[in-house]
Amino acid sequence: MKFAIHNLRMIRARLRQNGWVLAELFLVFIVMWFLCDSLGCMKYTFYRPLGFDIEHVYLLELVKGGESRDSSLTDADKYWSVLEKLQQEPTVEVAALCYWSLPMSGSNSYNSLSAQDSVWVNARLINTTGGYIDVFRMKDDARCPFSEMPADRNHVMLSQATVNRFKRRIPEFSQDTPLGHPYDTTLTVTQSGTIEAFRTYRYGDDAPCYFYRLDENSVKKRYADENANIVFRVKAAADGDDYRARFVREIAARLDTDNLFVADAVPYTQQQHQFEVLNGDTDKVNSQAIVVLFLLVNVFLGLIGTFWFRTRRRRSEIALRLAMGSTKSQVFRLLTGEGLLLLTIVALPAMLVCYNIGMAELTIGRTELISTWPVKWGVLRFLLGSLGAWLLIALMVMMGIFFPARQAMRIEPAEALHEE
Incomplete structure (x- = not known):
């Protein structure tokens, strides 16, 4: 509890510097929720049991002639x-x-x-x-x-x-x-x-x-x-x-x-593939996957870059804390705790926006913005998407803090303070 209060005080003291980070995390959370929701619906739909089995099933190809x-x-x-x-x-x-x-x-x-x-x-x-x-x-x-x-x-x-x-x-x-x-x-x-x-x-x-x-x-x-x-x-x-x-x-x-001849016995798995191609499902899945992957890579690089740059600028603070007797693990916990607390602060209003987007799909109709899959909108779908978004962003935040912080901790505190 004291750890969280201390981090809140640090965030408040740097409110002007943290404002743009909060704004970025707010937008990133909404985008990441959309990605997690789309990927989750796609995966659920793809692997959900059909209710029947087509393994070892064949379709006769019959032709009439003469x-x-x-x-x-x-x-x-x-x-x-x-x-x-x-x-x-x-x-x-x-x-x-x-x-x-x-x-x-x-x-x-x-x-x-x-x-x-x-x-x-x-x-x-x-x-x-x-x-x-x-x-x-x-x-x-x-x-x-x-x-x-x-x-x-x-x-x-x-x-x-x-x-x-x-x-x-x-x-x-x-x-x-x-x-x-x-x-x-x-x-x-x-x-x-x-x-x-x-x-x-x-x-x-x-x-x-x-x-x-x-x-x-x-x-x-x-x-x-x-x-x-x-x-x-x-x-x-x-x-x-x-x-x-x-x-x-x-x-x-x-x-x-x-004059009715049997030309072939087509595996029903092939029939399934042909139908999905002709019905446009394959193109839809490929397009959705490309968009999701593109956004995911951009969010990943942008967010890691932000926290990487932010952590590198705090080398003197890291050196000072080490010089005052803090251990490297304590400094790292402090930095990651602050980053995750920033994420948690913006997650609540961002989730409100995401929920309203989902409700718009429910009340207005199925929209291309959210999902074309037959997964009904509900609280469970919303919470799973939000949890997935929070975990992915938290991972990016920790990666963006860990590497530059580790580099900063290798420098002798006196040298870092001298450079400052």
């Missing part, structure tokens, strides 16, 4: 035949066929369901066979698995994000709440369970979805002339760097049906 040898076959017949053949392959753990339903894909379809005839929630439609959940290792209701849900339009599974949207508008909403179709109020849709929260791509928020199961009959009846996607999970023991080449060389030809 005239059909059997005019009685529809596209749905051919896709279903490929799926059945694929499921018989020894290296394949599970496979699924779907329409406009893949994660990290630009192909989507949306619709709304209602609760209590007045609350509508729009969500993405996942039209797929029962193996979809196992292919992507999603988590459904163990008591009512998706693979056993009736394959019709009157039974649906909701993702957790969809349930949350309903609950925000209807607090008493539950799995027993009946749902209605948007254009036919006479039909009732029964909830068959819930799919745990997941994101359809790495930089997205939890996805609101309606899951409808397809079987052979529904596929051939409703999607006779539509293009489908087929994904499959390879057994971990059979997968490897050469699996794609082996698949094309040894398996693909066995899956061909009529």
